[in-house]
Amino acid sequence: MITFNQIKKLPKIELHRHLDGAVQPKLIFDLAQKNKIDLPVSNLKELKKYYQITKQTSAAEFVQKFDLVISLMQTPENLQTIAYEQVLNLKKENILYAELRFAPHYHDQKGLTYIQVIKNVLLGFRKGYQKTGVLTNLIICLVREAKPELGEKVVKAALEFKNDQGPVRVVAIDLACDEANYPPERHLSAYKLTFNSYLKRTAHAGEFGQQRLKNIKTVINVLRADRLGHAIPLVTDQELMDLVKKKNIGIEFNPLSNLICHNIETINDLQIDKYFHQGIRFSINSDDPAMMFTSLSDNLDQVCQAYSWGLKELKIITLNTIDISFASTLEKKNLKQTFLKKWPRN
Numbered sequence: 001m002i003t004f005n006q007i008k009k010l011p012k013i014e015l016h017r018h019l020d021g022a023v024q025p026k027l028i029f030d031l032a033q034k035n036k037i038d039l040p041v042s043n044l045k046e047l048k049k050y051y052q053i054t055k056q057t058s059a060a061e062f063v064q065k066f067d068l069v070i071s072l073m074q075t076p077e078n079l080q081t082i083a084y085e086q087v088l089n090l091k092k093e094n095i096l097y098a099e100l101r102f103a104p105h106y107h108d109q110k111g112l113t114y115i116q117v118i119k120n121v122l123l124g125f126r127k128g129y130q131k132t133g134v135l136t137n138l139i140i141c142l143v144r145e146a147k148p149e150l151g152e153k154v155v156k157a158a159l160e161f162k163n164d165q166g167p168v169r170v171v172a173i174d175l176a177c178d179e180a181n182y183p184p185e186r187h188l189s190a191y192k193l194t195f196n197s198y199l200k201r202t203a204h205a206g207e208f209g210q211q212r213l214k215n216i217k218t219v220i221n222v223l224r225a226d227r228l229g230h231a232i233p234l235v236t237d238q239e240l241m242d243l244v245k246k247k248n249i250g251i252e253f254n255p256l257s258n259l260i261c262h263n264i265e266t267i268n269d270l271q272i273d274k275y276f277h278q279g280i281r282f283s284i285n286s287d288d289p290a291m292m293f294t295s296l297s298d299n300l301d302q303v304c305q306a307y308s309w310g311l312k313e314l315k316i317i318t319l320n321t322i323d324i325s326f327a328s329t330l331e332k333k334n335l336k337q338t339f340l341k342k343w344p345r346n
């Protein structure tokens with residue numbers, strides 16, 4: 001078995017982390033003061049308590065907390081600061097490469113265009129990359145409950161970054177938010193815009209609601225997803241598991257997020273070991289680490305405990321995570337080299 005402290009020190013990769021769910025309370029507090037935004041609390045200690053999502057948090061409370069962060073992500077300066085600080089946090093967590101995601105749709109409250117919003121987040125990531133060497137690429141989320149035309153508008157903005165292909169760039173689109181009430185096919189027109197484009201596709205599917213398995217099928221067959229976020233009931237359908245393997249679709253697991261949101265009762269419910277033994281590639285992720293007061297290491301630790309895994313399995317999982325990432329072929333090769341150099345020799 002491996003200890004939490006050992007996991008913390010290991011080189012890691014993360015593919016499913018929401019930028020707006022990863023802003024640490026300290027930064028929220030500082031930015032709110034700087035921007036004269038009223039907080040529902042008077043000090044950092046209280047903010048930490050207010051901000052944390054637990055198993056007891058109601059949907060309405062979740063929206064309140066989320067709105068607070070979003071209200072701070074409306075200016076070029078703040079978007080850059082939040083993106084930059086995120087990269088510093090990744091470095092502290094020993095994450096070598098990450099794919100961060102967010103929905104530009106939420107960040108036009110002060111008149112920024114989607115293109116300006118994306119540009120400023122990329123600027124923050126690039127500054128972070130120069131400082132730390134931690135590479136981050138960006139996934140653009142479509143909001144499920146938004147009108148399909150709005151989804152198309154967001155994708156068109158993302159497609160404008162086609163020629164912006166340095167390290168730190170837009171790599172894919174995602175579909176996020178209210179899965180229970182808005183089926184994935186609602187945004188087919190937006191997804192279609194990315195077919196035969198430079199953008200890859202992932203989607204949250206199989207996380208919430210009564211149609212989880214159906215949504216996974218739609219996302220694979222209709223939206224042509226390259227990866228799936230969550231996919232909780234996928235393991236119950238062997239035919240679909242076989243299809244996922246045949247199509248080389250990567251799975252983005254978010255174990256602690258699923259536990260906190262009551263989507264599973266224990267991490268064993270995800271049956272991640274079945275994917276491992278069937279050779280289906282997956283990543284382990286933190287989803288909204290700051291809001292959930294978790295980290296990638298916490299998630300990996302819990303997975304190792306659930307399946308009695310250690311260094312051997314984590315090495316395979318991380319190499320597979322690099323394979324299913326949306327990094328370029330050259331970036332993947334370099335990442336693997338760096339990763340293996342930093343991996344402990346036993």
Ligand SMILES: [Zn+2]
Pocket residue numbers: 016018176204229287
């Ligand atoms: Zn997510």
